[in-house]
Amino acid sequence: NFQNIDFVDESAMSIIEQIVSDIDNRSDTVRLYFVACSDEIEEQMRKSAIWEKVGKNFFVDSITRAMSCVQQGIVRT
Numbered sequence: 001n002f003q004n005i006d007f008v009d010e011s012a013m014s015i016i017e018q019i020v021s022d023i024d025n026r027s028d029t030v031r032l033y034f035v036a037c038s039d040e041i042e043e044q045m046r047k048s049a050i051w052e053k054v055g056k057n058f059f060v061d062s063i064t065r066a067m068s069c070v071q072q073g074i075v076r077t
Contacts, residue, residue, distance in 0.1 A: 001035045001036060001063060002034060002035060002036050002037045002038065002041055003035065003036040005038075005041065006038060006040070007040070007041070008041055008044055013044060013045075013048055013050075016045075016048075016050060017048060017049075017050060019032070020032065020050055020053050020054055021053075024053065031058075031069075031070055032054065032058060033058050033059075033060055033066035033069065033070075034054070034058060034059045034060070035060055035061070035062060035063050035065075035066055036060075036061060036062065037059055042059060045059075057069070
């Protein structure tokens with residue numbers, strides 16, 4: 001949940017990229033949603049290619065929306 005986060009520095013972005021890569025390499029189903037990212041943080045993620053790896057459907061505006069997606073079975077293709 002990025003609701004109270006205004007900025008992500010390079011170190012944090014690197015950790016987020018590693019988490020995304022680790023989840024991609026798992027054999028079980030893990031759904032990672034980015035909740036309430038500011039426009040600036042979304043832009044940082046686009047530049048780092050996280051956006052492409054995760055997919056725009058996994059950037060949502062609320063935890064409620066993320067839970068709804070999980071319940072609906074929305075997964076990355």
